[in-house]
Amino acid sequence: MLTERQRMILNAIVDDYIRSAEPVGSRSISKRGDVGYSPATIRNEMADLEELGFLEQPHTSAGRIPSHKGYRYYVDHLVRLDNLSIDEVGRLKSVFAEKITAMEEIVQHTASILSQLTNYTSIALGPEVFNASLRHFQLLPLNEETAVAIVVTNTGHVENKTVPIPPGISASELEKVVNVLNTKLVGVPLFKLRAQLYNEIGQELSKYVSHVQEMMTMVESILADDSSHREVYLSGTTNILAQPEFQDVDKIKTIWELLEETPALIKVVGSAPTGIQVRIGQENLHEAISNCSMITATYTIDGQTLGTIGVLGPTRMEYGKVINMMNHLSGQLALFMRRWYK
Amino acid sequence: MLTERQRMILNAIVDDYIRSAEPVGSRSISKRGDVGYSPATIRNEMADLEELGFLEQPHTSAGRIPSHKGYRYYVDHLVRLDNLSIDEVGRLKSVFAEKITAMEEIVQHTASILSQLTNYTSIALGPEVFNASLRHFQLLPLNEETAVAIVVTNTGHVENKTVPIPPGISASELEKVVNVLNTKLVGVPLFKLRAQLYNEIGQELSKYVSHVQEMMTMVESILADDSSHREVYLSGTTNILAQPEFQDVDKIKTIWELLEETPALIKVVGSAPTGIQVRIGQENLHEAISNCSMITATYTIDGQTLGTIGVLGPTRMEYGKVINMMNHLSGQLALFMRRWYK
DNA sequence: GGTTAGCACTCGACTGTGATGAGTGCTAAC
DNA sequence: GTTAGCACTCATCACAGTCGAGTGCTAACC
Incomplete structure (x- = not known):
């Protein structure tokens, strides 16, 4: 759809803009070599690229900046995944x-x-406990x-x-309840706990304990929100202040x-599909970050997604570098998970 | 040290400045009534108050703003602790x-x-576990x-x-270790755990278990950092953005x-003495908040400080309102603690 | 036909100037 | 001791002018 020359120019503009945060003019591109x-x-091509929606012009006498569509094309077709520096690899591995x-x-x-290496904000969703099973109750x-x-x-x-x-x-009596629950529920996936509780435990309990109904509601209240509860870790939140x-x-x-709003964050980050995902501008699921980009990587075990780690920065993000890191990280995490869960 | 009239004028200036965030002129004070x-x-008195160090002038033709010393005097001698509104009391009690x-x-x-009611940032230090004792080990x-x-x-x-x-x-073997630890260590204060471990547990363990040394180091690593670990809760961090x-x-x-830096925060907030404390400007223990004020309240049980709750805002803080809330809160928390620990 | 030099034009960023007004300090009168 | 009056200060704002980066268009060039 784009000519080779247009791709080269678009690539040059996005690269320059990512570095400088300032509209890129035809002359500076020509000089790059x-x-x-x-x-x-180059001006002619730029006019064409603008017409096609890949570039924007803040005002008549300014250079061009990439549009969201331009970034999307850049990420999908142009971005070069340069190798990470030894230092970066080292620090990633150190974890x-x-x-x-x-x-x-x-x-x-x-x-x-991740936030230190990228200078962006990173958001990590702790492992989803939904699919885990009960190991012990006390x-x-x-x-x-x-x-x-x-x-x-x-x-x-x-x-x-x-x-x-x-x-x-x-x-x-409490002790007996705990014993019954442990013998009957250990190994059951968390999300099935409540169903199991009513099906099997109710009558079993009545053999040992007097106030069965009260006990049941108590136990239920304990198990109630555990399956949906998730930890969110933020890091480098002040980094975005350095961005122009x-x-x-x-x-x-x-x-x-x-x-600050955990549930919204979980929605925004947790909805990412398995693997590496780049969301540019309005592709994000929340208004507040409609001029940000987010790159997410999921960590999985046996193909089952446990959680997500995301990097949030301006749309003018160093895509190549970050995608690379996420790739690397993803691999390391997968390895780690295998060791961890055996 | 100050005449009654000077105190009135200082009070008026601080009040006005807290409301408006703008230098206060002699005319506007005169008009207040x-x-x-x-x-x-009033101008004459203002010149005197400036000489005494209670006021400052941003530039020659501007009004006056309170100096840190001025705020200090205001907090110590002038501030009126107006009653809280019904709504505010209600929300405080709702917790x-x-x-x-x-x-x-x-x-x-x-x-x-607290952060919602004050529109400042609040910082809470979770209860210090240092003095707690072991209830159970698993x-x-x-x-x-x-x-x-x-x-x-x-x-x-x-x-x-x-x-x-x-x-x-x-x-x-693990099970036996756990049993020994529970029978021997339950009731021991956390900070004594490690000493106790070496004094009493070592030989006891060797009766039941083979690799005593390895077990001991493992158990020690578990108990190691627990006594110093503290939770920090932030709330309303975006509120300070609304301050001019x-x-x-x-x-x-x-x-x-x-x-973002938990240890520094613990130092800044946790060093507050028992009761309500107002720290103005450089009285704070960290450079970063040397033009902020912090009001802290501790929560205690049996005279023993468990933790601290603080409100962080500009030096131009609504001292009266916040001190009042903290007072109220302090009482409620004390009541709660008594119920909680019996 | 594609490419490029040349040129008029646009428009934000910066600079300098003058007007405005809030507020002061001082003096003299009450 | 208090206050009216007045000259003075200085930040803020609006306005005009300059500068320069960058454009779009046209005509010449390969």
């Missing part, structure tokens, strides 16, 4: 070289390194009225919650308000 | 009216309400190589960590970088 034409020729502690930490740490009374409930999944994820103990229930396009306090505010 | 003097008289779940949630929720193997360790305190706080299992240790003094991206950046 890799496009061997005079400014006049996984550490002693394994919690998987959440790995994800969080990855986000942190109920520890703190006093006569409250107890701590702990749910551990087979992925090593721990959730805890303080719950009131229904009146008239003794410690020994975000010198305006209003823009910063709308973006930041999104970053 | 509560100071019944002509602009000329504690909810069903009690985790204490962390209460703290977090309090911070959130070690759940996930596979042959890793296990989840869970530490529960008597305050209902749960910490968890994934640790590698030393090679050559069987599941049944923070329209400058550079200023925003330095403040935000502080907010």
Whole structure:
């Protein structure tokens, strides 16, 4: 659809603009050397590219800047995935070289390194516990009225919650309940827990315990929100302040308000498909970042998506570099996951 | 030290400036009515107050703004603690009216309400676990190589960590270790755990288990950082963007970088003494907020400080309103703590 | 026909100037 | 001790003029 020369020029403009954040003129492209034409020729092509919707002109006597469509074409057809520097590879690997502690930490740490290397903001969604299964259930009374409930999944994820103990229930009864739940529910996927609870546990419990109904509602309240709960890790949120396009306090505010709002973030980042995904401008699912780009990578185990790591920056993002890092990271994460879950 | 008239004028200037964020002139004070003097008289007093260091003048032909010393005097001697509105009291109480779940949630929720009511940023330090004692210890193997360790305190706080299992240790041995630890260590304050571990547990363990040394290092690594670990909850971080003094991206950046750095925050907020504390400008312990004010309140149990909740805003803060809220909150929190810990 | 030099034109960014007005300090009168 | 009056200061704003980067178009060139 575009001629080779048009592609070269578009590529040059996007590259220059990404570096300088300033409209690119015909003369500066001609001088670069890799496009061997005079400014006049380039101007003609630029006019064509603008007509086709790949470029925009802030005002008559300014150079051109890429449109969203232009960025899209650049990402899809032009971007060069230069190799990462030794230093960058090293720092990416350093995350996984550490002693394994919690998987959440790995994800969080990855986000942190990513934001440092890219100078953009990174957003990581912790592993989805939805598909995990119950590994252990525990109920520890703190006093006569409250107890701590702990749910551990087979992925090593721990959730805890303080719950009131229904009146008239003794410690020994609680213990029996915990035993029944553990023998009956261990290995059951979290999202099936509640169904299982009613089908199998109800009558079983009535053999050992008096206030069955109260116990059931208590246990249900514990299991209720665990399957949907997700951790969000932000890193490098101040990085966007260094970008010239975000010198305006209003823009910063709308973006930041999104970053503060966990559910919206989960929607924006978590909806990304498996693999590496580039969302440019309005392709994003939230108004606040309609002049940002986001590059996401999912981490999976056995083809099952666990979570997502995203980098958020201006549409004028260093796509090549970031995509590269995400690729690299994706591979490392996959390796790590395999080791982690065996 | 100040005459009654000077105090009135200083009070009027600070009040006006807090409202308008603009230098206050002699005429506008004269017109307010509560100071019944002509602009000329007020000008004379203003010149004196400036000489004494309570006021500053941005430039010759501008009005006056309070200096840090002026704010300090205002807070110490002049500020009127007007009553909170019914709505405000209601919203503050709403936090504690909810069903009690985790204490962390209460703290977090309090911070959130506080930032909404004040339109400033609030910072809450979760309860210090240092003084809590061990309620329960657990070690759940996930596979042959890793296990989840869970530490529960008597305050209902749960910490968890994934640790590698030393090679050559069987599941049944792990179980024995857990039993020994629970019988010997429950009730011991967290900060004494490690000492206790070496004094009492070592030889006890050798009766049941083969690789004692490896087990000990593993257990130690679990207990290592738990006593210093603290949660920080931020809320309303975008609120400062609405303040006219923070329209400058550079200023925003330095403040935000502080907010992103948990250890520094803990130092800044956590160093506040028991009770309500107002820190104005350079009184704060960090350069980044040397033109901010912070009002902190601690929450305690039996005179023992557990944590701190702070409100961060410009030095031009609505001291009266915020101090009032903090007072109110402090009382509510104390009540809550008593109920919570029994 | 594609390419390029030349040129008039556009328009934002910057600079300098003058007007405006809020606010002051000082003096003298009350 | 208080206040009216007045000259003075200085940030802010609107306006005009200059500059220069960059364009679009035309005509000449290969």
